[in-house]
Amino acid sequence: KAGVTQTPRYLIKTRGQQVTLSCSPISGHRSVSWYQQTPGQGLQFLFEYFSETQRNKGNFPGRFSGRQFSNSRSEMNVSTLELGDSALYLCASSWSATDTQYFGPGTRLTVL
Amino acid sequence: AQSVSQHNHHVILSEAASLELGCNYSYGGTVNLFWYVQYPGQHLQLLLKYFSGDPLVKGIKGFEAEFIKSKFSFNLRKPSVQWSDTAEYFCAVNAQNNDMRFGAGTRLTVKP
Numbered sequence: 001k002a003g004v005t006q007t008p009r010y011l012i013k014t015r016g017q018q019v020t021l022s023c024s025p026i027s028g029h030r031s032v033s034w035y036q037q038t039p040g041q042g043l044q045f046l047f048e049y050f051s052e053t054q055r056n057k058g059n060f061p062g063r064f065s066g067r068q069f070s071n072s073r074s075e076m077n078v079s080t081l082e083l084g085d086s087a088l089y090l091c092a093s094s095w096s097a098t099d100t101q102y103f104g105p106g107t108r109l110t111v112l
Numbered sequence: 113a114q115s116v117s118q119h120n121h122h123v124i125l126s127e128a129a130s131l132e133l134g135c136n137y138s139y140g141g142t143v144n145l146f147w148y149v150q151y152p153g154q155h156l157q158l159l160l161k162y163f164s165g166d167p168l169v170k171g172i173k174g175f176e177a178e179f180i181k182s183k184f185s186f187n188l189r190k191p192s193v194q195w196s197d198t199a200e201y202f203c204a205v206n207a208q209n210n211d212m213r214f215g216a217g218t219r220l221t222v223k224p
């Protein structure tokens with residue numbers, strides 16, 4: 001069974017631009033969660049989607065948004081990028097939000 | 113809101129030494145508990161989890177963790193570490209119908 005895939009793997013943007021990251025969950029998984037990982041901060045929860053509905057959201061500004069499609073694939077969008085948005089963005093999928101999460105390789109975003 | 117604390121940011125051990133990484137959480141209700149590991153250059157992966165039953169759970173590669181409800185703790189242990197255990201370890205807590213919260217991570221360096 002294929003694992004969680006994320007595209008692109010690496011991205012370089014400049015301040016003020018916007019970016020869209022994509023995540024394809026493991027087949028059959030309906031829950032997709034997004035995290036921001038930075039050195040010293042660990043994993044910060046962004047949001048969780050289940051069956052196209054956002055069920056939980058972390059403490060991030062409205063510039064961070066996401067959506068989930070009917071095939072459970074998910075996208076995350078960050079508008080008006082800031083230098084502090086440079087991070088590894090991880091996607092994880094699971095059968096449900098409380099179950100074991102399976103992580104993708106992440107998208108390394110660098111904002112210049 | 114629930115939170116997770118990992119008290120050790122960086123632990124350095126020699127091979128064959130015993131390991132214990134602390135994890136405490138703040139949530140009074142029923143929780144699911146996890147330890148994830150991130151080896152250098154690899155995805156986050158599940159090490160072990162506790163949902164219910166025996167509070168002493170065993171995971172992969174000789175790791176185990178003990179859930180002590182009265183102390184809100186879920187410490188990770190290994191009797192004898194190997195150089196290949198060098199990685200970053202994350203404790204995570206998921207309350208029922210809530211998002212997954214991760215600790216800041218503990219970096220383990222095992223000297224050969």
